[in-house]
Amino acid sequence: MHFILKNFLLILTMALTTAVAEAQWTLVWSDEFEQNGPPNPEIWQPETGFARNNEAQWFQGKNAYCKDGFLILEAKKERVKNPDYNANSKSWKQNREYAEYTSASIVTRGRKSFQYGRFEIKARIDTRSGLWPAFWTLGEKGEWPDNGEIDIMEFYRNMLLANMAWGSAERYKPVWNAVKKPVSEFNDPEWSSKFHTWRMDWDEKSIRLYVDDQLINSQDLEKARNAKNTDIRPFAQPHYLLLTLAIGGDNGGDPSGTQFPARFEIDYVRVYQKTGN
Numbered sequence: 001m002h003f004i005l006k007n008f009l010l011i012l013t014m015a016l017t018t019a020v021a022e023a024q025w026t027l028v029w030s031d032e033f034e035q036n037g038p039p040n041p042e043i044w045q046p047e048t049g050f051a052r053n054n055e056a057q058w059f060q061g062k063n064a065y066c067k068d069g070f071l072i073l074e075a076k077k078e079r080v081k082n083p084d085y086n087a088n089s090k091s092w093k094q095n096r097e098y099a100e101y102t103s104a105s106i107v108t109r110g111r112k113s114f115q116y117g118r119f120e121i122k123a124r125i126d127t128r129s130g131l132w133p134a135f136w137t138l139g140e141k142g143e144w145p146d147n148g149e150i151d152i153m154e155f156y157r158n159m160l161l162a163n164m165a166w167g168s169a170e171r172y173k174p175v176w177n178a179v180k181k182p183v184s185e186f187n188d189p190e191w192s193s194k195f196h197t198w199r200m201d202w203d204e205k206s207i208r209l210y211v212d213d214q215l216i217n218s219q220d221l222e223k224a225r226n227a228k229n230t231d232i233r234p235f236a237q238p239h240y241l242l243l244t245l246a247i248g249g250d251n252g253g254d255p256s257g258t259q260f261p262a263r264f265e266i267d268y269v270r271v272y273q274k275t276g277n
Contacts, residue, residue: 055249058099075103113238130255132246137239145174148234162209167226
């Protein structure tokens with residue numbers, strides 16, 4: 001029934017995009033996650049190992065799977081030995097002998113990217129302590145943050161975040177336009193148990209980030225230029241997609257009191273682009 005209803009709604013959405021004035025939005029790509037098993041390997045590739053932000057989890061592909069019309073990123077409390085362990089290393093990725101958690105992060109880098117459009121995800125996030133789900137994009141050209149980062153949906157420590165980052169005059173130091181919105185402001189005690197829709201509207205002039213049609217953050221792109229590497233335009237180039245469920249780390253909070261497994265459940269990811277004036 002879920003498959004039938006979702007496909008009907010998708011067809012209806014595609015039809016309405018040609019008729020609504022706000023419109024001229026045409027669906028150019030989507031993943032509805034209808035096929036049970038791993039996410040489509042022609043689109044999504046898993047990250048592996050320790051990745052970023054001193055996070056606690058070991059990313060592995062088997063923690064991302066499709067079931068009953070949903071993509072599930074699953075975090076587990078399980079010990080994994082670090083094959084790159086070196087007790088004398090100063091790198092956090094090497095001086096940890098074990099990871100105490102596993103989870104998943106999948107990316108479309110090198111397989112699917114877009115410049116401008118409406119990016120949309122319908123998902124349910126686990127808002128318990130220590131969990132750090134995100135739907136975000138990175139530019140294809142340049143090193144971070146000169147390539148540009150857009151956090152369409154990010155959550156940690158009881159707050160939703162909607163962020164954009166680009167390059168400052170100092171290497172690896174970003175300029176942030178970041179907004180944090182406490183989940184309590186939605187005045188819905190059941191908010192965390194429901195699916196919600198996050199959206200980015202991005203064109204050559206601006207980026208606007210929404211949750212359930214409520215504008216959370218926006219950015220004038222004339223003011224979002226790299227201070228040093230000016231030959232790279234962070235938000236005037238194709239971006240690829242990332243879906244991540246991280247644990248702990250610099251921002252994620254303390255997961256020790258959270259019962260695992262935990263899930264980031266995605267109903268769909270869709271990208272629309274304008275076809276007229």
